[in-house]
Amino acid sequence: MADSPEPLDFLDVDHLLTDEERAIRDTVRDWVGERVLPGIETWFEAGEFPLEVAKELGGMGLLGMHLTGYGCAGSNAVSYGLACLELEAGDSGFRSYVSVQGSLCMFPIWKFGSEEQKERWLPPMARGEVIGCFGLTEPDAGSDPGRMRTSARRDGDDWVLSGTKMWITNGSVADLAIVWARTDEGIRGFLVPTETPGFSASDVHRKLSLRASVTSELVLDEVRLPGDAVLPGVTGMKGPLSSLSEARFGIVWGSMGAARACFASALEYAKTRVQWGKPIGGFQLTQRKFADMAVELNKGTLLALHLGRMKDEGRLSPQHVSMGKLNNVREALEIAREARTILGASGITLEYPVIRHMNNLESVLTYEGTTEIHTLILGEALTGLRAYE
Ligand SMILES: Cc1cc2nc3c(=O)[nH]c(=O)nc-3n(C[C@H](O)[C@H](O)[C@H](O)COP(=O)(O)OP(=O)(O)OC[C@H]3O[C@@H](n4cnc5c(N)ncnc54)[C@H](O)[C@@H]3O)c2cc1C
Secondary structure (H helix, E strand, C coil), X not given: CCCCCECCECCCHHHHCCHHHHHXXXXXXXXXXXXXXXXXXXXXXXXXXXXXXXXXXXXXXXXXXXXXXXXXXCCCHHHHHHHHXXXXXXXXXXXXXXXXXXXXXXXXXXXXXXXXXXXXHHHHHHHCCCCEEEECCECCECCCHHHCCCEXXXXXCEEEEEEEEEEEEXXXXXXEEEEEEEECCEEEEEEEECCCCCEEEEECCCCCCCCCCCEEEEEEEEEEECHHHECCCCCCCHHHHHHHHHHHHHHHHHHHHHHHHHHHHHHHHHHHCEECCEEHHHCHHHHHHHHHHHHHHXXXXXXXXXXXXXXXXXXXXXXXXXXXXXXXXXXXXXHHHHHHHHCHXXXXXXXXXXXXXXXXXXXXXXXXXXXXXXXXXXXXXXXXCCCCC
16 A cells, blocks of 8 residues: 555655656746745735736746747746746735736737737746736626726827726736727727727725735726737627636636645644644544545645646636636635635734635636636536526
């Protein structure tokens, strides 16, 4: 028989990875240990995202890492997922930064952009010199973004954009905003340099979740753009939705990183915290919590790996991603909440990572399609009947 399983990788998922995937995973894990964990409590408490640290992500090839050419690393989907997992084990804010930059901003340029747009924007974005944001959600259009009001009209050769976007990650620190707007031809994506007159961004304050991440409102007041600012390769909701599918894939993995961090923290605590004369990890009720958490953590990680292999084989559909996002974020949040109970009163402080991850996961549950919307996407895929409108 083999040795007793390793608590943090009970099913030996490590064995299912290639040497290259393991090397990328270890590099990101080490970087998170050196650059994220020492500062994250301070940044979270102050409500700041350390852009100077994040710029290093470009140097490691993590920005747009699953894209090919134009200075992107061209890694496989599993490697990208593993990077997301390790980053989110640090904090969801860092995984969000990488998801927004690589999947929500670079992917649509890479997939739907002109050659000039790709050459101009992708290399500096891959290096982290140009920061992107993705403007889809509006104050009155969240789960149903197709009803957006932001519009773009032609004026001679130019486009003129007007509208408001809400809850936009990196909005006020971005150099380039990908803005989705209604046109006479349908919804189109626009590349908006944020120094363009009429563009402004202000931050959302008093957040109790994803505090180490910038969230902004964008206002576009008659923003005039040249005719070639539009993404030529897509019209309609396919543009933003396909980008969201890419980012959701990262969440399927990342959420398991947050869950693993909570599990590890509670496990350590339960072995040393003594009540009734023995470590609380020795009580049956605590062990049941760990057993349940370990089952979901391992199932979720295997699901992420399975979806990653399907993506690398070109067999992954948006509905598969919905299943992964629905399950893994829901279970990660349950693991975080259960871990929090094991830490008792200590679990409500920032001395331990658990409540930070728990609060972050509330945002992750909502953004990139809420739990309810992914449930309805699965419902439609299973029954053929659409229930969300
Ligand atoms: C921290 C953070 C960062 C974000 N970053 C970005 C970003 O970078 N870019 C961007 O464009 N957006 C971003 N978002 C916005 C996010 O995508 C939206 O919040 C999300 O789509 C939900 O929209 P809403 O908040 O308006 O909720 P609503 O759509 O108003 O939903 C409220 C509730 O109603 C439920 N609901 C809605 N429709 C149905 C239905 N048909 N059946 C049953 N229940 C339903 C929802 O599931 C939810 O529970 C971010 C959000 C957060 C919190």
